[in-house]
Amino acid sequence: MDKTKKELTNSLGRSPYSPHSNNQAQVLDPSPGTSSSPTESIYKGTNRKYPMIKQKGFYSDVLYPGATAFLGDVCAGPSVYKDLLRQADLEQHTPKVTTFESPENIESYLDKQVIGPTTEILAKSDFPLQAFKPKVQLPFQGLPGQCPRKIEIERRRRLYLKLDIAQLLANEGIDSNQLMPRHQDPDNMPTIEQKRDPLFPIYLPLQIFDDEEYDCRTPEEWLLLGLEPGSQDRKPVPGKALLPTDDQLGHEDPKSHKLTYKWVSVGVLDYDKETKLYLVHKTNERGMVRDEEGRPILNGGVTPEGRAPLMPRQYWVPRVRLLFLAEDPQVFAQRVVSANTLRKKTQALLRYNLYVDCMPVDRLRSIDEKSLGRMKQLAMSTSHLRKEIR
Numbered sequence: 001m002d003k004t005k006k007e008l009t010n011s012l013g014r015s016p017y018s019p020h021s022n023n024q025a026q027v028l029d030p031s032p033g034t035s036s037s038p039t040e041s042i043y044k045g046t047n048r049k050y051p052m053i054k055q056k057g058f059y060s061d062v063l064y065p066g067a068t069a070f071l072g073d074v075c076a077g078p079s080v081y082k083d084l085l086r087q088a089d090l091e092q093h094t095p096k097v098t099t100f101e102s103p104e105n106i107e108s109y110l111d112k113q114v115i116g117p118t119t120e121i122l123a124k125s126d127f128p129l130q131a132f133k134p135k136v137q138l139p140f141q142g143l144p145g146q147c148p149r150k151i152e153i154e155r156r157r158r159l160y161l162k163l164d165i166a167q168l169l170a171n172e173g174i175d176s177n178q179l180m181p182r183h184q185d186p187d188n189m190p191t192i193e194q195k196r197d198p199l200f201p202i203y204l205p206l207q208i209f210d211d212e213e214y215d216c217r218t219p220e221e222w223l224l225l226g227l228e229p230g231s232q233d234r235k236p237v238p239g240k241a242l243l244p245t246d247d248q249l250g251h252e253d254p255k256s257h258k259l260t261y262k263w264v265s266v267g268v269l270d271y272d273k274e275t276k277l278y279l280v281h282k283t284n285e286r287g288m289v290r291d292e293e294g295r296p297i298l299n300g301g302v303t304p305e306g307r308a309p310l311m312p313r314q315y316w317v318p319r320v321r322l323l324f325l326a327e328d329p330q331v332f333a334q335r336v337v338s339a340n341t342l343r344k345k346t347q348a349l350l351r352y353n354l355y356v357d358c359m360p361v362d363r364l365r366s367i368d369e370k371s372l373g374r375m376k377q378l379a380m381s382t383s384h385l386r387k388e389i390r
Contacts, residue, residue, distance in 0.1 A: 126267065126288045126296050127238045131225040132157055134326050135216050156328075165240060165323050166263050168333040174340060176242060176263060179206055179321075183255045200347065207276075207318035209342040214335040215319065216327060219271040219278075223300075225326065226268075233298040236267030236289045241280045242321040247312045268322070269314075270300030278322050282313040 087093055103109070134156040138149045166176050181202045189201075226235040243266070244250030244259040253259075266280040267289035281289050281297060289297050292311065301308060310316075320339055323332050380386070 124286075124288075126236060126290070128226060128228045128235050130228070131235075131237045132161075132325055134160060134328070157326075160325060160327070160329060163329040165329050165333060168329055169336060172333065172337050174337060177261050178202070179242065179336070179340065180259075180261050181205060181255055182257050185257065200351070202343070202347070204343055204347060205318075206336075206339050206343060207320050209339040209346070210318065210320040211335060211338055212319070214331055214338075216331075219273075222268065222324060223271060234300065235296075235298060236269055236281065238325045239266055239268050239280070240264065240323045240325070241266045241315070241317050243280075243282065243315055243317070247282075250315070251310075251312070263323070266322075267297070268324070269297060270302070272316070275316070277316040277318055280315055280317055280322065281311070 133153050136149065136152050136156065138147070138152055140149055142148055169176055179202075181204065184201050184203065222237060223234065226237045228235065240263045242261050243264050244254065244261055245264075246259060249256055249259055265283045265287065267283060268278055268280055269289075270279040271277070272279070279300065281301075283289055291297055291301075301314075320336060323329060
């Protein structure tokens, strides 16, 4: 046994006994004059203090007989809810077919249901969704903290739909009905005392003074808004145009004094490059662009047989009288104001030159040649002009 302990000590390099055992104490404190082993010489002369090793134990208490009323069943586990999922497949939990029988007056129940508002566009329209999106100069992937492109487009779209072009022009002092030239009525010419604006009748068309720099898209780009992805049929583009309220008289005599012009909702169908006019069609009561048979108008109304004659609700209008719903109404209002101001100045200049040319010169005394010669001599006798060779 001692031989086995000695081999274990040599292999591990330490004594198998605890430092606080009596045997180890005898090794650490040998009597004088006695020899010590190599293991004993390691601990010799050291004053190390080791903590006392305590034996582990468990605390327990004896419950008296009346403790069950206060503690409950201490031997049972925690309360859990049973899983009833597997019981749903059983026959006794399967509902009968008669449970799903609908009542006879189910429509009355459906009418009484109140569903909250939704963001889905439920109204049917003949215009594509991208035709309402304005043009913005923003990157597709913005930096953190900047307004995203889609949010800016949606904000501008809602803002443009809220603005009224007739009210914007009225704020600038322009009556939309007075923008159109009318036939001159010599019997009802306005006077200066009436202080009407314009004082003189308008006879020049507004599109002559239109500035195309206000436009943010080309005519081809405006028409491409009606082409949906994956479709070959081009739909109308929504907008507002200054048109007469009476379609029959509007086609017969557009300059009649009986006509009233207003901004109405239209669908833009086509564009003519030679005349620079847009073909528009008035929308019906439901806001749709339909022909006389109630069918939607596609590709500008052009069929394989050609373009059909103009319908009573169709007009060719210039750009200054057409507002697209995808453009800023405030910028368009400034475009109309600029064209109207330039037209007033042009008509005033034409009247001024007309007055000068038509001024009578009869019975006016002319300057004789002698007076003209003397005036020339006095003008040429100055020191500066005298040195001139000419």
